[in-house]
Amino acid sequence: MTDQGVTEPGDDLPGKPTFASRTTLSHIMTASDTNLLGTVHGGVIMKLVDDAAGAVAGRHSGGPAVTASMDEMAFLEPVRVGDLVHVSAQCNWTGRSSMEIGVRVMAERWNESTPAQQVGSAYLVFAAVDEDGRPRFVPPVIPETEKDRRRYQEAQIRRTHRLARRRAIKELREQRVAEGLED
Numbered sequence: 001m002t003d004q005g006v007t008e009p010g011d012d013l014p015g016k017p018t019f020a021s022r023t024t025l026s027h028i029m030t031a032s033d034t035n036l037l038g039t040v041h042g043g044v045i046m047k048l049v050d051d052a053a054g055a056v057a058g059r060h061s062g063g064p065a066v067t068a069s070m071d072e073m074a075f076l077e078p079v080r081v082g083d084l085v086h087v088s089a090q091c092n093w094t095g096r097s098s099m100e101i102g103v104r105v106m107a108e109r110w111n112e113s114t115p116a117q118q119v120g121s122a123y124l125v126f127a128a129v130d131e132d133g134r135p136r137f138v139p140p141v142i143p144e145t146e147k148d149r150r151r152y153q154e155a156q157i158r159r160t161h162r163l164a165r166r167r168a169i170k171e172l173r174e175q176r177v178a179e180g181l182e183d
């Protein structure tokens with residue numbers, strides 16, 4: 001382990017291009033996927049998002065990876081029974097042991113011959129882990145297109161905000177404990 005808890009070695013892992021682990025998972029929605037309104041339950045879409053992102057994280061890091069967080073999950077349009085849903089995921093950014101995976105959810109309507117419509121999107125952070133569940137180094141992702149480079153830069157902004165938010169909440173909780181305040 002390093003002083004920051006990541007299993008060594010790995011500092012000099014060769015980079016991998018974004019396209020190498022890009023993945024699309026497709027699924028036809030069925031009646032068992034619905035909520036009380038008869039449209040597809042958000043949790044069903046989130047499971048597909050986590051599955052697709054997990055496949056990318058495993059492929060990019062070359063081994064097991066666990067979901068550390070999911071944020072900015074947006075549901076833009078309802079999905080209906082019979083719709084063909086495509087969940088496309090790619091590695092936007094890599095840290096030492098973590099990867100931000102961006103996911104886009106598209107739906108082809110079962111009764112229309114129109115182009116697939118975007119119905120959702122999400123960003124997930126996966127941590128690559130060793131057989132003991134400890135974080136391990138990941139290969140740096142190499143963004144190759146302008147779109148990949150933009151996504152990399154935006155992922156860095158999200159990373160900065162996630163860390164700042166976690167730190168601020170941790171400090172607040174420590175301060176409340178120090179002041180003897182209980183929930």
Ligand SMILES: CC(C)(COP(=O)(O)OP(=O)(O)OC[C@H]1O[C@@H](n2cnc3c(N)ncnc32)[C@H](O)[C@@H]1OP(=O)(O)O)[C@@H](O)C(=O)NCCC(=O)NCCS
Nearest residue numbers: 004005006066067068069095096097098125127129135162
């Ligand atoms: C994710 C996990 C491996 C992190 O372990 P840890 O001991 O906290 O290790 P670290 O603090 O070194 O974090 C490892 C990396 O994950 C990132 N990370 C950890 N928690 C995070 C969070 N909540 N959001 C975003 N990133 C996170 C860290 O920033 C670090 O990134 P870096 O190595 O690229 O700098 C650990 O919390 C875990 O196993 N969680 C359960 C995961 C799981 O079971 N998911 C499935 C849900 S059922």
